[in-house]
Amino acid sequence: xxxxxxxxxxxxxxxxxxxxxxxxxxxxxxxxxxxxxxxxxxxxxxxxxxxxxxxxxxxxxxxxxxxxxxxxxxxxxxxxxxxxxxxxxxxxxxxxxxxxxxxxxxxxxxxxxxxxxxxxxxx
Amino acid sequence: xxxxxxxxxxxxxxxxxxxxxxxxxxxxxxxxxxxxxxxxxxxxxxxxxxxxxxxxxxxxxxxxxxxxxxxxxxxxxxxxxxxxxxxxxxxxxxxxxxxxxxxxxxxxxxxxxxxxxxxxxxxxxxxxxxxxxxxxxxxxxx
Numbered sequence: 107x108x109x110x111x112x113x114x115x116x117x118x119x120x121x122x123x124x125x126x127x128x129x130x131x132x133x134x135x136x137x138x139x140x141x142x143x144x145x146x147x148x149x150x151x152x153x154x155x156x157x158x159x160x161x162x163x164x165x166x167x168x169x170x171x172x173x174x175x176x177x178x179x180x181x182x183x184x185x186x187x188x189x190x191x192x193x194x195x196x197x198x199x200x201x202x203x204x205x206x207x208x209x210x211x212x213x214x215x216x217x218x219x220x221x222x223x224x225x226x227x228x229x
Numbered sequence: 230x231x232x233x234x235x236x237x238x239x240x241x242x243x244x245x246x247x248x249x250x251x252x253x254x255x256x257x258x259x260x261x262x263x264x265x266x267x268x269x270x271x272x273x274x275x276x277x278x279x280x281x282x283x284x285x286x287x288x289x290x291x292x293x294x295x296x297x298x299x300x301x302x303x304x305x306x307x308x309x310x311x312x313x314x315x316x317x318x319x320x321x322x323x324x325x326x327x328x329x330x331x332x333x334x335x336x337x338x339x340x341x342x343x344x345x346x347x348x349x350x351x352x353x354x355x356x357x358x359x360x361x362x363x364x365x366x367x368x369x370x371x
Contacts, residue, residue, distance in 0.1 A: 127254075127286070129289055129290070154285050
């Protein structure tokens with residue numbers, strides 16, 4: 107199987123909607139002034155929002171949510187709104203009905219999710 | 230560290246159809262399974278299906294108090310979310326009642342940086358393990 111690249115540009119208010127949906131109202135995600143006051147470039151994306159894009163790339167490729175057995179990621183560089191996020195995934199192996207996929211998410215040259223590993227049930 | 234192995238009170242969460250849709254919209258999911266009860270039923274589910282990463286929504290209320298536990302001692306302003314793992318069991322659908330327990334499973338330090346690893350275990354109303362999460366918090370040194 108293959109997992110196609112997923113491209114998505116988070117709009118300006120995506121962190122506000124994700125804060126409401128997830129319950130994570132850390133001000134570094136929703137308050138521009140606060141984010142700058144702690145040395146960030148501005149409001150940053152929730153890592154778990156970006157991880158959800160990595161998950162979506164897998165479930166869309168594998169035919170639905172049932173296929174995703176596990177996903178692990180590391181968060182490093184910070185993602186920002188209004189810049190395209192690119193999720194790339196490479197199938198490492200397929201055995202015993204399970205595909206192991208390496209995945210990462212980038213914004214430009216910044217890797218915001220790295221060392222992603224997904225296990226997918228093969229159809 | 231003495232707090233390793235400490236568990237926190239289980240937290241219940243009732244999955245609501247509109248919450249699932251709100252979450253799906255926030256992360257850009259467009260699969261009708263998550264949005265349309267008819268489509269979900271046609272696919273054999275009782276109601277709309279929660280996207281896998283909805284695990285964040287039902288397990289966060291169980292693990293957040295652990296992050297702030299003085300006995301764990303995380304210096305919150307210097308903490309970043311370093312890593313996340315989820316392993317999923319049966320799908321979660323609207324109407325499910327999920328109970329999540331959190332545990333501090335590991336504390337380590339490398340080069341002045343602290344690593345705090347929490348596990349969440351989420352079961353549905355039938356006692357099935359719907360998700361196990363591993364949350365790694367990194368605390369930078371002074």
